[in-house]
Amino acid sequence: MQQVPAEAPPIPIRPAATVLICRDSADGPEVLMIQRHVLSDVHGGSYVFPGGKVDAADAQLDAAAHLDEPPESLHALLADPDIDPATAAAIHVAAVREVFEECGLLLAEGLDGPGTLQAAALGAQGLAFNDLLGRLGVRLATRAMRPWSRWIxxxxxxxxxxxxxxxxxxxxxxxxxxxxxxxxxxxxxxxxLRPRAALERYWQGEIALAAPQIMSLAHLTRHASVDAMMAEAEGRAPCVVRPLTFEIDGHRATAYPGDALHPERARVMPGPLRLVLRGKRLEPPGGFDDLWQ
Structure with a gap:
């Protein structure tokens, strides 16, 4: 009897958070990007926004003592009925924690110069993030950030x-x-980096970007100030992006909601509806100018 091969176990989907930290400059808004170590197991060598997986400890932070908004409010902002307020709070904590761990910025209320130096020193000692917040006696400034998108x-x-x-x-x-x-x-x-400048560097082969970064940068180019970005985030629920990967004309590609090949017919974000992998570069079908659709 021929043995039927066992099906591969499903790949678990792990919760994660990332933050587009933006500031205004004389030449327009800039966003903070970090380059992952080339040996990183996720997006090695690429330019990304700071972020990472949600840890179990993120759900253990004392919300009453260290969050500036109650979990119920954070839950409403994420507009996801499939999670509870405690999970929504943990996702926000993970976002702030990852930013601090990867690039040393701490989104916390009333953090002055000495407090910033103390936070850096405690972080360098390897103190757990929740304990660090307790030592500093600060609340996370979740009001300084708002949900923008959700990528699955x-x-x-x-x-x-x-x-x-x-x-x-x-x-x-x-x-x-x-x-x-x-x-x-x-x-x-x-x-x-200014979002358009980052995309230009990518197009010229100077830096590597993954699809969510390409699409997020293209989205940010629509705004002339951080105020405008925050106003958009305040005015809508985060767009949900479920990319569809496929092969076309001998190339791998990914489609987004609104594309003719995607099952979700409504567009959820600005920018191209499809990216095609040509060599090592993801490209819109119409070239660089298609990023500004």
Whole structure:
């Protein structure tokens, strides 16, 4: 009797959070990007926004003592009926924690210069994030950031195969009086980049970007100020992006809601509806100018 091969176990989808930290400049808004270490297991060598997986400890933070908004309010902002307020709070905590761990910025209320230095020193000592907040006696400034989008990794993803994430993207104002310091472990470089300039560098082959970063940068280019970005985030629920990967004309590609090949017919965000992998670069079918659709 021929033995039927066992089906491969489903790839678990892990919750994650990432933050588009933005500031105004004389030449227009800039967003903080970090370069992942080339040996990183997710997006190695690419420029990304700071972020990472939600940890169990993120759900254990004392919300009453260390959150500036109650979990119920954070739950409403995420507009996801499939999670509870405690999970919504943990996602927000993870977003702030990952920013602090990867680039040294702490989104916390009333953090002055000495407090910033103390936070950096405690972080360098390896103190757990929840304990660090307790030592500082601060609340996380979740009001400084708002949900922007939600990306759910498809099966057969173009990047980091074998890993799937349900990632909440937040947009946040850069905290005043703080400068990013990448950790030289997961992140080997940090830079403030204008969204269009980052895409131009990508197109010229100077930096590597994954699809969510390409699409998020293209989205940010629509705004002339951080105020405008925050106003958009305040005025709508986060868009949910479920990319669909497929092969076309011998190339791997990914489609977004609104594309003719995507089962979701309504567009959920600006920018191209499809990216095609040509060599090592993801390109809209119409070239660079299609990023501004």
């Amino acid at each position: 990794t498809p099966l057969n993803a173009l990047h980091s195969p074998g890993r799937r994430f349900d990632t909440r993207f937040f947009i946040a104002r850069a905290p005043e009086g703080q400068e990013p310091r990448h950790d030289d472990h997961e992140a080997v470089l940090s830079a403030w």
